[in-house]
Amino acid sequence: MLKITKLTLILALGLLPFSLLAQKQLMFFQTDWGNQLPMDDFLTKVKADGYDGIEVWMPNSEEARANLKAGLKKHDLKVVFLNGTNRALPYEEALEAYEEGLRYILTWDPVKINNHTGNDFWTVEQNLEFLKIADQISKESGVPIIHETHRGRFSYTLPAAVSMLEVFPSLRYTLDISHWMVVHERLIGKTDSNLQKIMPAVDHIHARVGYAEGPQVNDPAAPEWKNAVEVHLEIWEEIIRNSKDETFTITTEFGPAPYMPTVPFSNVPIADQWAANVYIMNAIKARFSND
Incomplete structure (x- = not known):
């Protein structure tokens, strides 16, 4: 006998899309920024603390690349790579x-x-060429290629990031809002009208807590940073819950x-x-x- 539950009835009547019932899965990556451990030791620690992978720049040497590739396979870890515009080079x-x-x-x-991506000293048109290249390669490969909100880049301010999104609507962001907290010298809340325009375009988050005078609080566990941490968590949660992914x-x-x-x-360092x-x-x- 088929048991008709309230949930079964809702689905049968088409009142709620099945996709909305799926639990949101979170995949966490640890940065290797500042890591001094041998690669295998670093990856062992990453795995032990519950991460799904790491986010790294491509190593310069063949040996380092080989160690990274072997370590990812050994520890069954995923990778997000960083790539960037070398602002020391001529534009072309x-x-x-x-x-x-x-x-x-x-x-x-x-x-x-x-x-x-890009340079805060370049024109919109110059920076846009980098976005077009990334968008084309992403479509060819099927791999998401996204652009971090970062000081010194085209997205160095919240209004600049909004403006570029209006010019290039297929643009997808990594949100590191800690940069904007210090650039705009205030804690930007999730209801900010400009931030609301950016949030639907965010596909990846860099989870660092900034404040009005700097891009990183000294220790997110310290009670004096409770409000700053909460502001960031509220933004991240809203992005994640409303993401189509x-x-x-x-990270x-x-x-x-x-x-x-x-x-x-x-x-x-005054904290760990x-x-x-x-x-x-x-x-x-x-x-x-509780989901």
């Missing part, structure tokens, strides 16, 4: 190197490619010194970078623990 050379970097990364079968990717990206404040005259990243991962997980 930077454009060529950017495309070459993207095409090489694709041979590694990454989950996504996150780009530091069944699996949403997040925890608290950085090392000098991003991490240090004790004067010592250069000793790894602990900060694990803390913020668990704080995000907690927002979805």
Whole structure:
């Protein structure tokens, strides 16, 4: 006998799309920014702390690339690669190197490619050429190629990011809102009208907590940063819950010194970078623990 539940009836009547019933899956990546451990030790630690993968720049040497590839396979970890515009190169050379970097990364079968794209000193038209290249390669490959909101890049301010999205509607973002907190010298809340325009275009999050005077609080677990942490969590949660992606990717990206404040005259970090990243991962997980 078929048991007709309330949920079965709702589905049968077509009142609720099945896709809305699927639990949102979160995939967490750890940054290798500042890592001093041998690759295998680093990846062992990443796996032990519950991450699904890492986010890294492509290593420069063949040996380092081989170690990375072997380690990812050994520990069954995914990878998001970073790629960027080399602002030290002349424009045309930077454009060529950017495309070459993207095409090489694709041979590694990454989950996504996150780009530091363009230059805040270049024109909209110049920066747009990088976006067009990335969009074409993404469509050819089927791999999401996204662009990080970052100081020094085309997206260095919230209004600049909105303007570029209006010019290039297929643009997809990695949101690192900590940059905008310091650029605009205030905590930008999720109801901000400009941010509301950006949020539907976000496919990846860099989870670092900024504040009005800097891109990284010293320790997200400290009570004095409770409000700043909550503002960030609210933004991230709204983006994730409204994303069309069944699996949403997040990189925890608290950085090392000098991003991490240090004790004067010592250069000793005043908090633990790894602990900060694990803390913020668990704080995000907690927002979805009852789903």
